[in-house]
Amino acid sequence: MASAATLTVSPAVAARSLRRRTPWSTSVEEYVRCIDETRTPARQTKEAHGHHHHRRPGRSPDARPRAAAPPPRTGRRLRPPVTPTPANEPAPRRTGTPMSLHSSTPVLIVMGVSGSGKSTLASGLSTTLGWDFLEGDEVHPAANVAKMAAGTPLTDEDRWPWLRSIRRWIDEHQAAGTPGVVTCSSLKRSYRDVLAANGVVFVHPTGDERIIATRMAARTGHYMPASLLASQLATLEPLQPDENAIAVDVSLSPAEQLAFTLDHLAAHGVAVPLDPEGASGTASGTPAAV
DSSP states (O other), X not given: OOOTTTOOOOHHHHHHHHHHHOTTOOSHHHHXXXXXXXXXXXXXXXXXXXXXXXXXXXXXXXXXXXXXXXXXXXXXXXXXXXOXXXXXXXXXXXXXXXXXXXXXXXXXXXXXXXXXXHHHHHHHHHHHHTOEEEEGGGGSOHHHHHHHHTTOOOOHHHHHHHHHHHHHHHHHHHHHTOOEEEEOOOOSHHHHHHHOOTTEEEEEEEOOHHHHHHHHHHOOSOSSOGGGHHHHHHHOOOOOTTSOEEEEETTSOHHHHHHHHHHHHHTTTOOOOSSOTTOOSOOXXXXXXX
């Protein structure tokens, strides 16, 4: 409330107010005095201490100021894009660092294109080691067999159910503590990631494509035509350093391939017969990390 010294009231307004509120007053000074007398003691005390009507009760002028409000957002926060995974595609299983055969029941997956000698090498390993054997081509769905017999390459969607069947066979054998050998082309890294597990080793007969083509052309009694070799070679993705694998040269004889693979397995703790039948001698090759 302003004092009489600072109050500015026009004479006309003061005269009207005087006549309406204090008809006995005849001056502005008397009008101001009447207003001061109407203020309650509590209000006078608040005004003396600087309290005004716009300040909330209980908050003193020297109270700590509130923290500044955060600046308003200038735009929407967007989530990073996520690449959708097809519903029928299994989640990839990365192997990370090379695995050890000592840590789990070993399972060998003899991989490669058709005609590379997968079945011959896998059968020899199974017989020599006394391990269970699964021919991967025998678990293909009938629709896949029909497509390949007609010369039509398989798609990823065709292969996922087949790969899952082989993976179940691997899991069942490892859970039972029974080592095994299985043939599976495993051409792509994504296919091998489905099959990879602790103790699983990929054995890959690989090398000169002309040798593979000659062997495939001479093969009889198999539904896979030689015309699909080119598409398989185009699909094949080489083994990577972080995959647990052994690369075997296809130019070696079947006995030499078997001997080389057994020597490499023995060097990593697998119990191998001292003189396995059909695997005498030591062959040269290019082993990968196990």
